[in-house]
Amino acid sequence: MKTSSRRNLPLFATAVIFAVLFVCAGVMYDGFFSTRVLVNLFTDTAVTGITAVGMTLVIFSGGIDLSVGAVVGFTTIFTATLIQKHGVHPVLAAASAVALGAALGAFMGTLIQVFKQPPFLVTLAGMFLARGAAWWISTESTEITHPFFVHLSGYAWEPGGGLRLTVAALAVFAALAVGYVIAQHTRFGRNLLALGGSEQSALLMGLPVGATRIGVYTLNSAGAALAGIVAAIYSGSGNPSQGVGLELDAIAIVVIGGTLLSGGRGHMLGTFFGILIFGTIQSALLFDGRLSPAWGRIVVGLLLLGFILLQRIMLRGVSRRGDGGSFLKL
Amino acid sequence: MSEAQAHSFWRSPVIWPLAGILALVLANLLHDRSVAFLSVTVSDGHLYGSLIDIFSQGSRCMLVALGMTLVIAVSGVDLAVGSIMAIGGALAAILLTQHSAPLVLAVAAALAVTAAAGLTSGLLVAGLRLQPIVATLILMVAGRGVAQLITDGNVVTIQRPGFEFLGNGYLIGLPFSAVLVAVLYLIVNTVLRRSALGLFIEAAGDNETASRFAGLAVARVKCLAYVASGFCAGLAGLLAASNIRAADPLTSGTNMELDAIFAVVVGGTALTGGRFSLLGSWIGALLLQTLTVTMYNLGVAPAVAPVPKALLIIGVCLLQSEKSRRWLGGLWRKPV
Amino acid sequence: MTEPLLAMRGIGKRFPGVVALNGVDFSVRAGEIHALLGENGAGKSTLIKVLTGVYESDAGAISLAGRRIAPATPKDAEHCGISTVYQEVNLVPSLSVAENIMLGRQPGRLGFLNWRALRQHARAALARLEIDCDIDAELGSLSVALQQMVAIARALDLRARLLVLDEPTASLDEKEVAELFAVMRRLRGEGLGIVFVTHFLEQVYAVTDRITVLRNGELVGEYATTGLPRLSLVGKMLGREIVAEPAPPIGAKTGSVEQVGPPLFAARGLARRGGIHPLDLDLRRGEIVGLAGLLGSGRTETARLIFGIDRADAGEVRVRGTSVKLASARDAARQGFAFCSEDRKIEGILPNLSVRENLVFALQAKQGAWRVLGRAEQLRLCDHYITALRIKTPGPDAPIRNLSGGNQQKVLLARWLATQPELIILDEPTRGIDVGAKAEIEQIIAKLRADGLAVLFISSEIEEVVRNSTRVVVLRERRRVGEFAAGEATADKLMAAMAGGHIEHEPPDSDFSPRRDTK
Structure with a gap:
């Protein structure tokens, strides 16, 4: 097989699966086949989608972050409480929420890098921390009535042609664009892939491994906080229980997008298609109405399994020809 | 010499969690300014009291920690627990309510299916050599989707x-769940x-290659742990379902993976595998409960409970990490 | 001749309990390819690591182009102009060729990349080596040889004056080696000094100008390649001068016992790609078959095939006359085989478990989980072997990692003896243990043979093979090149076979065949 096509096989697979799913849904459900539905895919999966962008970068580096859902929940209630109870301006509230998120990420990254603790354990603890803190602030959901916020909630950009891009949809596109630039066009992004591909090589090449790893967890948690703000805008309220299990969806989107869960290999475009696939499944279930929403999780789980197996087989092919040394860690 | 002493003390698996439990009990006593926390009363031939509650409510985590220890x-x-x-x-729940199955059959069927689920993870890890985190993810x-599908997304109440x-239930005055779990620990x-x-199991975790070279069927041993x-x-x-007389597919067992991992790690089984201590895990789960x-007793809202838990597990992991050990070792050696 | 490009003088390095390097001199001129040779433990890799800043030397001085240098890290060494390419390609297989060449020094501003400039630089770096390769291809999809070239391109992109190639040819085929040599010659033409570490003698004679030989951490000497016949080179590596005194013939100490009937183990055409070329081997009860060959000749690969750790691509194995398939170590153990691996740490001990658990492990694994050896039985086994093999341990329940290397080796030997094997494969059982323990292990081996076991004995110390074997099979470059029955051969003959003198089946010469310099 040609190297370029082999390399991009998961990406192609993702795009094809999306196309098939979308066409199937379009045939099965009246009114599914429209730009409105397509745009709504992004609006409805905005929060998960934004966290998936950050998660992609973390997974590039060979790590994982299970705390993003909790960070989303914390951010919504933290922002809502600052605005409603303490009269802080939404922009300031959002900024401090993002700063807190970044601090948590830096803390977790430090534990992972300096103390060599497994990422899943540290971020699981981070999840408890953020969720507990959210419930500490309030166990009830709080509506946000600040006029600026209400305006944002209702705002949509209409470039014409019946397109209606909500703040949430715009935020996903922005996140994807930023994520794409970071992944493809910065040293940091390429260092992440190098680190995930082979940490030993990255060290021998003299790459800043420590700073890169701590940086990506910081960036991801800040991104999750931004997703939380989008969630607050989308729902017009803060809810400490928002985003339970969201991290799994985000991880699933990344993997369905063809990014290797053990790190070192992937593409931000894949995450774009991953979001579309995830959104299509959710929307189709919504359109159907008869099927249990539980199918969403099962299908996502099966896709996850399928992609992991696909990558496993591909890697075997590669490692049989190459020395395979650095694939052994899988 | 002092280093060696410190070393053996450091390595004893159950001393730390036991000390933790003692400290927590002490905190309760000081807070209450009475021994109410320790009191056990008898009514209807059953024992009641905070201590008894700890054993019965902690039984689920103990149980999950039992399997997690082996994994x-x-x-x-195993993130799928x-x-x-x-x-x-x-x-x-579905077998008991909608199909009116005999209790034994329902329980047996449920356990068979969950053991098979464990086997699936085991095959992915041992057969396909996926990373355990990836496979169990x-x-x-x-x-959870499957669970929701089984109950059609509903919370199913069980009245059997x-x-x-x-x-x-109670068995010879003690909560049945606690007795069941203790007996299971003993048996295992x-x-x-x-x-x-x-x-x-210890050999496979200590050095997988050497175990395979010595003729051990490592894959089978791994599968067994996941089962x-x-x-x-x-x-x-x-x-859990019996305790609240209902099966809730959405919330049952949420965050149990961290609790169980915590209990195992606190109990002295290293995350890198090898030597394990079931007693340690049991005590670790007890500490968690x-x-x-204690937090409930001290008036901390139950919703906030994750925060100290998280801080505790981070603390324990840091204490066990290579870096801080070396650092602490340095402190030990320095004459103060 | 002018001043050398690199001059290392009196380099010393000691590790706890071991002197790895003792006053070693090493110099490389500009525009030459210099081979650094020696068997295991000679100190080659320590010397390379001192040179490339991985280790700090305890004594001695390094100068490069007349300037004193003291590289503290690999990066430091690179800045001084010393670039290294290791046997295992230390690149990122999932990234493109261009990125691998440029990672860490990509052109661009403020952390953003300039992909055009990046690819231009990468292309230029490859062009310097005259390598034709798609710079956008994923590195992992290339052959190891090409990956190696990319690693060289990366290394040379700096102001390299000295290029260190640490066993770059270990996993290359003949054509790939030829390509690598072409690149090396080109760089030599540009005036670079090249240090070439290898254990293939053919390659030494094919491409190098001078040779430095190390043994046991000391300098043996520096020679012009054309002035050093192959046989003397091997003699210098192994620490034996030819002629001196006639070595005792094989089996002198052990005598010889002939066995009739089908051999316990018989392989015909056993082969594995990248491991060993088709090989015939018979092993009989009551004999010690020595497997001799230089490092990389396929000794360990043969052992692993016999024990089912690697699967054979071709060939047939008969055990006691019946054809069997050995698909795993478990299968082999059930056939009554035993295997003490050369890598004690990774493939042998269970470090955190006790001596007792380590000792009974193979027997218990063979019996399964339910036929349990009682504690009393286990202790009896421990007592027996601790006494019989004179294992020094505080007690059977001490963790094995606290034991010395020699005692760990004895525990591993006991682990297998407890299974009462009929065939035991010993891969470098005396590596890295002290002299006293070595002698004891040799005694044990002789005793095993007397007890009627078949023993396959692998060692890189030729004297040891000669002393202990009743028959010796010689491997060279992954082929069987000779066999010597008891009393038939001396160490000199073995060495000649290992070096490539008298050969039973001459392998087809490759197109980069050495300039033979036998007088």
Whole structure:
């Protein structure tokens, strides 16, 4: 097989699966086949989608972050409480929420890098921390009535042609664009892939491994906080229980997008298609109405399994020809 | 010499969690300014009191930690336990309510299915050599969906006296669930230590290559650990459903994976695998439940409970990490 | 001749309990390819690591182009102009060729990349080596040889004056080696000094100008390649001068016992790609078959095939006359085989378990989980072997990692003896243990043979093979090149076979065949 096509096989697979799913849904459900539905895919999966962008970068580096859902929940209630109870301006509230998120990420990254603790354990603890803190602030959901916020909630950009891009949809596109630039066009992004591909090589090449790893967890948690703000805008309220299990969806989107869960290999475009696939499944279930929403999780789980197996087989092919040394860690 | 002493003290698996439990009990006593926390009363021939509650409410975590210990001992981790708990509870509930199945059959079926779920993870890890986190993540995602599908997304209430007994009954004055779990620990410990399975598990986790070179069927041993984990999680799911007389596919067993991993790590089994201590895990789970009860007692809202838990696990992991050990070792050596 | 490009003088390095390097001199001129040779433990890799800043030397001085240098890290060494390419390609297989060449020094501003400039630089770096390769291809999809070239391109992109190639040819085929040599010659033409570490003698004679030989951490000497016949080179590596005194013939100490009937183990055409070329081997009860060959000749690969750790691509194995498939170590153990691996740490001990658990492990694994050896039985086994093999341990329940290397080796030997094997494969059983323990292990081996076991004995110390074997099979470059029955051959003959003198089946010469310099 040609190297370029082999390399991009998961990406192609993702795009094809999306196309098939979308066409199937379009045939099965009246009114599914429209730009409105397509745009709504992004609006409805905005929060998960934004966290998936950050998660992609973390997974590039060979790590994982299970705390993003909790960070989303914390951010919504933290922002809502600052605005409603303490009269802080939404922009300031959002900024401090993002700063807190970044601090948590830096803390977790430090534990992972300096103390060599497994990422899943540290971020699981981070999840408890953020969720507990959210419930500490309030166990009830709080509506946000600040006029600026209400305006944002209702705002949509209409470039014409019946397109209606909500703040949430715009935020996903922005996140994807930023994520794409970071992944493809910065040293940091390429260092992440190098680190995930082979940490030993990255060290021998003299790459800043420590700073890169701590940086990506910081960036991801800040991104999750931004997703939380989008969630607050989308729902017009803060809810400490928002985003339970969201991290799994985000991880699933990344993997369905063809990014290797053990790190070192992937593409931000894949995450774009991953979001579309995830959104299509959710929307189709919504359109159907008869099927249990539980199918969403099962299908996502099966896709996850399928992609992991696909990558496993591909890697075997590669490692049989190459020395395979650095694939052994899988 | 002092270094050696410190070393052996450091390595003893159960001393730290036991000290933690003592400290928490002390905190309760000081806060209450009475011994109410320690008092056990008898009514209807049953024992009641905070201590008894700790054992009965902690039984689910103990159970999941039992399986998790074996998985961690073979250098793995099982993130799917929460979802498997939900599957076990949901399946038993549906069989009992909608199909009016006999209790034994429902329980057996639920446990068989959850053990099979564990086997799936085991095959992915041992057969396809997926990273344990990756392999069990799949079931963690899909499993809860399966549980929801089984109950059609509903919370199924169960009113079967026999089933309620599992999580709420009393046996010779003690909570049945606590007794059941303690007996299971004893049985598993005896089987592992009397047969060579315990040795095989420790060897597979200590040095997988060397074990394989010495003729051990490492893949089978690994699979067995995951099957045990699935079984234990399934049983814990039944206890949870029985305890609240309902199977809730959405919330049953959420965050159980961290609790169980915590109990195992605090109990002295290293996340890198090898030597394991079942007693340590049991005490670790006890510590976790004592912490929960203490916070409740101190007036901390139950919703906030995750925060100190998280801080505790981070603290324990840091203490066990190579870096801080070296650092602490340095402190030890320096004459103060 | 002018001043050398690199001059290392009196380099010393000691590790706890071991002197790895003792006053070693090493110099490389500009525009030459210099081979650094020596068997295991000679100190080659320590010397390379001192040179490339991985280790700090305890004594001595390094100068490069007349300037004193003291590289503290690999990066430091690179800045001084010393670039290294290791046997295992230390690149990122999932990234493109261009990125691998440029990682860490990509052109661009403020952390953003300039992909055009990046690819231009990468292309230029490859062009310097005259390598034709798609710079956008994923590195992992290339052959190891090409990956190696990319690693060289990366290394040379700096102001390299000295290029260190640490066993770059270990996993290359003949054509790939030829390509690598072409690149090396080109760089030599540009005036670079090249240090070439290898254990293939053919390659030494094919491409190098001078040779430095190390043994046991000391300098043996520096020679012009054309002035050093192959046989003397091997003699210098192994620490034996030819002629001196006639070595005792094989089997002198052990005598010889002939066995009739089908051999315990018989392989016909056993082969594995990248491991060993088709090989015939018979092993009989009551004999010690020595497997001799230089490092990389396929000794360990043969052992692994016999024990089922690697699967054979071709060939047939008969055990006691019946054809069997050995698909795993477990299968082999059930056939009554035993295997003490050369890598004690990774493939042998269970470090955190006790001596007792380590000792009974293979027997218990063979019996399964339910036929348990009682504690009393285990202790009896421990007592027996601790006494019989004179294992020094505080007690059977001490963790094995606290034991010395020699005692760990004895425990591993006991682990297998407890299974009462019929065939035991010993891969470098005396590596890295002290002299006293070595003698004891040799005694044990002789005793095993007397007890009627078949022993396959692998060692890189030729004297040891000669002393202990009743028959010796010689491997060279992954082929069987000779066999010597008891009393038939001396160490000199073995060495000649290992070096490539008298050969039973001459392998087809490759197109980069050495300039033979036998007088």
